[in-house]
Amino acid sequence: MKESKRAVSSILVDDDDDDDDDDDDDVEKVSWSGEPVGTFSEASTRVYAPELRKPKSECKDYFSDWSPEETVKRMRKGKVYSLERFRSLQDKLLLLDEAVSAHDGNVITAVLIYLKKSLSKEIFFQELMVREIALRHYVHYLKEMEEQKTLVELMKLPFSQDDAIHVQDHYTLLERQIIIEATDKKGEAEIFKKFPRKASILNMPIITTLYYSCFYHYGESEGTFSSPANIRSTFRISEKQYILTALGARAKLKSWFDVDSLFNTKNWLGYTKKRSPIGFHRVVDILQKNNAPVQVLKDYVSLIDDAELKLSLAQKYKCHDIVIEMYRDLKDRQQLIVYQGKVERGSHEDRKIDQLLGNMQIRWKN
Amino acid sequence: MAAHLSYGRVNLNILREAARKELREFLDKCAGSKAIVWDEYLTGPFGLIAQYSLLKEHEVEKMFTLKGGRVPPADVKNIIFFVRPRLELMDIIAENVISEEKLPAPREAHILFVPRRSLLCEQRLKEQGVLNSFTNIDEYILDLIPYDGDLLSMESESAFRECYLENDQTSLFHTAKGLMTLQALYGTIPQIFGKGECARHVANMMLRMKREFAGSQNQILPVFDTLLLLDRNVDLLTPLATQLTYEVLSCDSDQCVQNGFKFAQKKPGEGGKDLPTEPKKLQLNSAEELYAEIRDKNFNAVGAALSKKAKIISAAFEERHNAKTVGEIKNFVSQLPHMQAARSSLANHTSVAELIKDITTSESFFDNLTVEQEFMTGVDTDKINTYIEDCIAQKDPLIKILRLVCMQSVCNNGLKQKVLDYYKREILQTYGYEHILTLNNLEKVGLLKPQTTTRNNYPTIRKTLKLWMEDANEQNPNDISYVYSGYAPLSVRLTQVLARPGWRSIEEVLKMLPGPHFEERQQLPSGLHKKRQQGENRTTLVFFLGGVTYAEIAALRFLSQMEDGGTEYIIATTKLINGTSWVKSLMDRPEAQIL
Numbered sequence: 036m037k038e039s040k041r042a043v044s045s046i047l048v049d050d051d052d053d054d055d056d057d058d059d060d061d062v063e064k065v066s067w068s069g070e071p072v073g074t075f076s077e078a079s080t081r082v083y084a085p086e087l088r089k090p091k092s093e094c095k096d097y098f099s100d101w102s103p104e105e106t107v108k109r110m111r112k113g114k115v116y117s118l119e120r121f122r123s124l125q126d127k128l129l130l131l132d133e134a135v136s137a138h139d140g141n142v143i144t145a146v147l148i149y150l151k152k153s154l155s156k157e158i159f160f161q162e163l164m165v166r167e168i169a170l171r172h173y174v175h176y177l178k179e180m181e182e183q184k185t186l187v188e189l190m191k192l193p194f195s196q197d198d199a200i201h202v203q204d205h206y207t208l209l210e211r212q213i214i215i216e217a218t219d220k221k222g223e224a225e226i227f228k229k230f231p232r233k234a235s236i237l238n239m240p241i242i243t244t245l246y247y248s249c250f251y252h253y254g255e256s257e258g259t260f261s262s263p264a265n266i267r268s269t270f271r272i273s274e275k276q277y278i279l280t281a282l283g284a285r286a287k288l289k290s291w292f293d294v295d296s297l298f299n300t301k302n303w304l305g306y307t308k309k310r311s312p313i314g315f316h317r318v319v320d321i322l323q324k325n326n327a328p329v330q331v332l333k334d335y336v337s338l339i340d341d342a343e344l345k346l347s348l349a350q351k352y353k354c355h356d357i358v359i360e361m362y363r364d365l366k367d368r369q370q371l372i373v374y375q376g377k378v379e380r381g382s383h384e385d386r387k388i389d390q391l392l393g394n395m396q397i398r399w400k401n
Numbered sequence: 402m403a404a405h406l407s408y409g410r411v412n413l414n415i416l417r418e419a420a421r422k423e424l425r426e427f428l429d430k431c432a433g434s435k436a437i438v439w440d441e442y443l444t445g446p447f448g449l450i451a452q453y454s455l456l457k458e459h460e461v462e463k464m465f466t467l468k469g470g471r472v473p474p475a476d477v478k479n480i481i482f483f484v485r486p487r488l489e490l491m492d493i494i495a496e497n498v499i500s501e502e503k504l505p506a507p508r509e510a511h512i513l514f515v516p517r518r519s520l521l522c523e524q525r526l527k528e529q530g531v532l533n534s535f536t537n538i539d540e541y542i543l544d545l546i547p548y549d550g551d552l553l554s555m556e557s558e559s560a561f562r563e564c565y566l567e568n569d570q571t572s573l574f575h576t577a578k579g580l581m582t583l584q585a586l587y588g589t590i591p592q593i594f595g596k597g598e599c600a601r602h603v604a605n606m607m608l609r610m611k612r613e614f615a616g617s618q619n620q621i622l623p624v625f626d627t628l629l630l631l632d633r634n635v636d637l638l639t640p641l642a643t644q645l646t647y648e649v650l651s652c653d654s655d656q657c658v659q660n661g662f663k664f665a666q667k668k669p670g671e672g673g674k675d676l677p678t679e680p681k682k683l684q685l686n687s688a689e690e691l692y693a694e695i696r697d698k699n700f701n702a703v704g705a706a707l708s709k710k711a712k713i714i715s716a717a718f719e720e721r722h723n724a725k726t727v728g729e730i731k732n733f734v735s736q737l738p739h740m741q742a743a744r745s746s747l748a749n750h751t752s753v754a755e756l757i758k759d760i761t762t763s764e765s766f767f768d769n770l771t772v773e774q775e776f777m778t779g780v781d782t783d784k785i786n787t788y789i790e791d792c793i794a795q796k797d798p799l800i801k802i803l804r805l806v807c808m809q810s811v812c813n814n815g816l817k818q819k820v821l822d823y824y825k826r827e828i829l830q831t832y833g834y835e836h837i838l839t840l841n842n843l844e845k846v847g848l849l850k851p852q853t854t855t856r857n858n859y860p861t862i863r864k865t866l867k868l869w870m871e872d873a874n875e876q877n878p879n880d881i882s883y884v885y886s887g888y889a890p891l892s893v894r895l896t897q898v899l900a901r902p903g904w905r906s907i908e909e910v911l912k913m914l915p916g917p918h919f920e921e922r923q924q925l926p927s928g929l930h931k932k933r934q935q936g937e938n939r940t941t942l943v944f945f946l947g948g949v950t951y952a953e954i955a956a957l958r959f960l961s962q963m964e965d966g967g968t969e970y971i972i973a974t975t976k977l978i979n980g981t982s983w984v985k986s987l988m989d990r991p992e993a994q995i996l
Contacts, residue, residue, distance in 0.1 A: 138606065140571035141520045171569050176521065197822065198837055205834035240833035276830065279794055317791075 103133040110134075110142045118149045127154065128162060135168050143172045204241070204270060211269075212236050212244060215261045219251065226251055230288075241270050242280055249284035253293065275312040282318060286325035294322070294331075315339045319348055333357060355384040363391055368399035411624050411940060411971050413547040415586050420450045420543060427539055428459035431511045433478035436463040438497070440484040443515055446546045446556055447483070469493050471500040472508075481511045483541075486519035495529035502534065511537040516544055516555075517575070544579030545973060551961070552954060553973040555579060560975035561633055561947040562986050564599050565846045572975060573599055576946065577606035580628070583942075588623030589923050590942065591930075594899060597632020597916035599946045604630060604921055611923065618926045625971070626939040629896060633947025635914050636891040637848055640983045641808045642773055643766075644952040646884055647703045648696035649979060650757045651750075691746045697955035699875040699883050700761060703754055707747065714744050769801070770886075773808060777888050778869055779860050782813035785820050793827045799836070802828060804980050807848040812859050815852035838989035846987065847915070858913040865910045866894045881956035893956040896943055900960075900968040939968045948978035 101109065101116070107130070109116040121130050127150055134146040147169065151159055163170045216236050219227065236247055248263045255262035267277050278297055285293040298309045298318075311318060315338040322332055333354040339345040342361070349357040355378055362371040371388055378384040391397065428435070437456070439447075453464075463475040467490065472480055480501070484490045494512070501507045514522070518540040526532040545553040560572040580603070584590060589611075595604050633640070644650070695706050717740050724730045760766055772788045775781065789805050806824050810816045816824070825840055843849040863869055868889050870882040881897070882889035898907055904918065911918050943957065949972060957970040 138570050138574035138602075140569075140574075141518070144520055167568055168570070171567050175567075175569070197825075198841065201825075201829055201834055201837050204829075205837075208834065238833070241830045270830070272830065276794075276827075 103130040106130065107133045107137050107142060107146075110145065111137060111139050118146065121149075124154070124158070131162075131166070131169055135166065140172065143169065144176055147173050147176060207269065208241055208244065209238070211260055211266070212239070215244075215248075218261070224251075241266075241272070242276065245270075245272060245277070245280045246284050249281045250288065253281075253285065253290075278312060279317075279321075282321055283325075286322050286327060289325070289327075291327070291331045295334075309338055311338075316341075316344050316348060319352070323352060329353060356387075359384060359387055359391065363397070366398060366400045368392065369401045411551070411587065413550060413553070413971075416545065416553075416583070417450060417547050419582075419586060421455060423541060424451055425455070425459055427513060427537075427541065428456070428461065428481075430537055430539075431479045431481055431509070433509075434460045434462050434476070435479040435481055436465060436472070436475045436477045436508075437461055438465045438467050438472055438480060438482045440467050440482075440490060440515075442485060443483055446515075446543065449546055449548060450543070467493055467497075469496050472497050477508060479509045479511060479536075481513060483513050483515060486514050486517065486522045488522060488525050491522050491525040492529070495526060495531045498531045498534050499529075509536050510534055512539070514538070514540045516540070516542055542578075542582075544575055545583060548977070551958065551971050553971070554977050555975045556977070557975045558982075558986060561846075561978075561983065564947060565634055566842055566987065570599070570602055573602050573946065574606060576944070576975060577603050577610060580607055580944070581610050584619065586621070587625060588621040588929070589619050589925055590625045590628045591623060591923055591925055592627045593630065593921040593923065594627060594904070594919070595630035595921075596895065596911065596914065596918040597630070597635050597946065599632045599916075600630035601917050601919060603944075603946065604919065608921065608923075620926060620929070622929055623925065624940060625942045627899075627941040629899060629941055629943045631892055631895070631943065631945055632916050633945060634847060635895070635916060637846075638777070638808065638811045639890040639892060639953060640948065640950050640978055640980050641804050641811065641848075642777070642885055642888060642952075642980070643770060644884070644950060644979065645700050645886055646697050646952055646955045647700055647754075647757075648955070649951045650700050650761070651753045689746060691743065691750055695750065697884075697958055699878070699886060700757060701875045701886070704758075705876060707751055707754060710743075710747055711751075714740065714747060718744075769805075772805060774887065776805075776808050776812045777863075777885075779812065779863070782809050782857075783817055783820070785823055789824070790827070793831050796831060799828070799832050800981050800984055802832075803839070803843065803849075803984050807843060807984070810849045811847075813852070814854075814857040814859055815850045818851050821849070821851050836988075839987065842987045842989055843984075848987075862891070862910055862913055865907065866891065866898070868894060878959065881959055883959075884952040884956050890950075890953050890956055892945070893953050893960070896941070896957065896970070897960055900939070900941065900966075938966070940971065941968050942971045942973060945972070945974040948976045948983055949974040950978055950980075 101120070103121070103126070106116050106118070106121075118130070121127050131143075131146055131150060134143045137143075151173075154162075163173055219232065219236070222228065222232070230250070232251075236244060239247070245263060245266050248261055248266050252259070252261040253263060255264075257264040257268070259265060263277075263281060266272070272280075281297055282294060285297070298311050299307050300310045302308050315335050319332055319335045319339070322335060329352065332352050333349075333356065336345060336349050336352065336354050337357055339348065346358065346361050348354075349361070358374055359371065362374065371392065375385065375388045375392075378388070453461075456464075462477055463473075465473055465475075467482065467484065480497075482494050482497075484494065498510055501510065512535055518538070523532060523538070526535075544555055546556060547553055555572075555576065557572050557575070560576075563569040563572050593604050593607070595601060691710060694710075695703050698706060717736070721730075721733055724733045768788060772786065786805070786809060789802065789809075792805070793802055806816075806828075810821075828840070829837060840849065844851075866889075868882075868891060870880055870887055870889060873880065873882045873887040875883050875886060880889065881893050884890065895904075895907075895911075898904065904911060945953070954972055957972055960966055961969045
């Protein structure tokens with residue numbers, strides 16, 4: 036019994052690495068049992084292919100007649116088969132194409148393994164390149180078997196032109212981060228002692244890196260690798276993104292002066308005015324999240340364009356002066372009276388409201 | 402017998418029984434006392450097939466979880482590994498077996514691969530030198546798992562990715578096999594309709610498989626009249642939208658699919674309500690009465706349903722005052738367990754509903770929903786969306802961003818190059834350049850792509866199929882659009898139209914959707930043609946290739962119970978998905994990519 040088993044297994048799938056005595060394993064490996072579909076309701080007898088029990092001589096005639104179609108069918112059904120008889124390149128490719136059209140992953144992989152061992156690498160890769168499905172299976176196989184080197188040879192980076200720019204940026208960023216990390220790790224400057232770093236900057240996204248730079252390296256000249264200005268121009272960060280990020284960082288450090296400078300622009304007459312690519316209500320939001328005092332908040336609330344939004348935020352953050360002025364502009368006496376109830380008795384705001392309410396020249400609408 | 406599987410038209414218990422029989426046979430093959438070492442992932446699906454009691458009947462005395470080192474001691478003759486065919490698990494098994502063989506009296510080892518064997522895995526075991534140590538190595542073909550009386554899933558998490566991203570149709574092959582098994586138990590399905598490339602492949606494979614067994618005729622009286630195969634990519638929009646049915650909102654995303662869920666825990670210090678602190682696990686399917694009632698309702702209708710139920714239960718408890726005679730009292734007492742169970746279930750669901758309400762009434766939920774509905778109705782889909790911009794700036798979870806940009810792209814039939822570039826750059830800069838791989842994947846499957854033609858078919862499709870229903874009535878719905886508060890899932894609408902008046906009436910629209918549409922007929926042996934009674938409904942099996950959402954399931958159930966609908970639906974799929982799990986399956990990290 037054992038002898039015939041061994042005899043049969045010697046003409047099964049050619050395993051070149053087979054210098055061990057695991058003949059039985061070969062048999063088990065290739066002839067996994069599987070029921071033909073459709074006989075589910077019958078008794079599930081899981082039996083190895085009976086052909087195994089036949090002596091070698093009988094089997095030999097049996098194998099040589101099987102076409103690719105036959106072979107693949109047998110593989111799918113878990114019956115004994117032989118791939119060795121497919122010797123010519125043409126036969127092997129026919130076998131591969133037949134396996135692919137059968138869709139069974141295990142079968143495709145088994146054929147690929149055979150082809151890999153029996154074909155030169157160049158030809159094998161060449162043929163794979165024009166067979167997308169087979170290629171996919173092979174890549175999957177290599178990944179599973181962790182054959183990185185082969186995979187690297189096989190794969191080309193499938194990036195489009197635009198994406199290539201992003202990839203380049205990625206490399207540049209990593210390089211930059213390594214440099215910054217090397218210097219900052221020592222943490223000599225005052226700021227690192229006051230606000231120790233929580234994590235390394237390596238592998239962080241660009242916006243996070245910019246934030247870090249605005250936090251720890253603000254004001255450095257554009258020449259240095261770690262300055263916000265340099266990062267902004269190297270990575271072509273939009274004005275909006277830059278201001279948002281710098282705002283967050285400076286607000287966290289409570290550098291209200293720096294925050295102020297972010298929004299200063301000079302108009303054509305040479306006067307400084309405030310401008311923001313993001314709505315000032317967003318600025319107020321971010322400032323408030325960083326616990327900015329009311330004196331700072333009110334400067335930005337007053338810059339909000341949308342009156343309704345301005346009013347509601349002014350109320351929310353208790354910018355009394357602004358609320359009072361707005362009600363005055365709206366000539367809404369009722370609301371002013373209501374609001375007076377919310378301010379502290381005898382305070383500056385309280386008196387201001389009194390003053391307005393007593394003003395005969397204002398034509399109140401209610 | 403799982404009671405919930407035999408509600409409805411098709412008795413899925415038959416499928417379950419067949420699966421149990423297979424399991425029993427394998428267990429008996431490993432004669433003697435045994436311990437099972439479980440791949441944790443399998444305990445969920447297996448729990449739907451067999452309880453411990455069945456295993457005990459076949460001498461399973463202990464159960465362990467698969468982990469490294471040694472298999473814990475147990476006085477049994479056999480150790481059986483129940484595992485998925487994954488290489489990393491093979492290494493663990495090898496470790497277990499090697500330590501086992503060092504013991505003075507090693508137990509016999511067996512492996513049961515679920516749902517099928519793999520050449521690579523067995524090769525791995527051979528390399529580890531342990532392949533010889535196993536007495537039995539078998540596969541347990543668990544393709545279609547019955548989740549409920551009308552729901553089957555293969556739980557193949559990579560099916561969508563394999564089919565649409567990697568062009569690997571192995572999962573379709575197994576789908577076809579699963580369908581052949583189903584036909585073996587429930588009869589040949591006479592009519593097959595399909596839409597999509599994958600649908601076409603599956604149908605072809607089924608017909609070919611049938612031909613291969615030309616000799617044998619299936620004599621079972623057909624239970625299904627029609628099979629409808631639908632590619633997921635025919636309707637990419639539906640899984641992206643936030644689902645609004647109770648079932649979905651109450652689930653802790655990934656927990657859903659195991660047919661039970663844990664309560665989301667309330668953050669400490671909020672509200673001051675006292676809610677259960679440890680996660681409670683509930684087995685939820687149509688067997689739990691209250692759940693069956695409210696699971697598919699739009700969340701906005703759940704409150705009313707719960708209060709109604711509360712009144713009924715209170716009234717029932719009040720009955721005790723009316724019970725005067727001994728007979729009446731006895732009657733009341735016998736009802737008590739049922740009433741108490743109902744009351745406890747009500748309490749649970751009310752707590753959950755409160756938790757959900759906190760989320761759905763939040764500003765961020767509302768804003769998100771508003772933007773989604775704008776896209777679905779075609780508002781400003783060609784511009785950079787400020788809400789999305791803001792979310793990126795605030796560094797909201799990446800999946801949320803991806804869902805929204807993909808939605809915009811799908812509703813616009815691709816984004817203008819400028820808009821796409823902008824989103825891509827913002828995403829890469831904010832979340833990291835490594836996500837370029839994910840963005841590539843999303844483009845390949847058609848979720849986030851540049852506009853190729855200026856023609857956007859989506860508005861036409863939307864109008865013709867009436868996908869947007871202005872006054873969707875969430876409380877008493879009259880149309881499937883209630884599941885998304887106004888948006889009718891395209892996939893379900895196609896199903897609905899197929900039944901009545903038929904796809905011929907929407908030929909033009911079908912052509913705008915990807916992939917071929919087709920019809921096939923399978924020969925039934927003479928005498929087996931179903932004679933339908935007056936007013937008897939047809940039964941259609943709808944198979945979603947690439948995943949189905951609970952909202953679509955709710956919508957199909959709605960169609961099933963419509964008064965003069967004419968058709969009842971059984972739903973099958975490769976995987977139960979939600980927007981998050983679905984997009985996640987397409988994400989790639991560089992470590993996973995060999996570069």
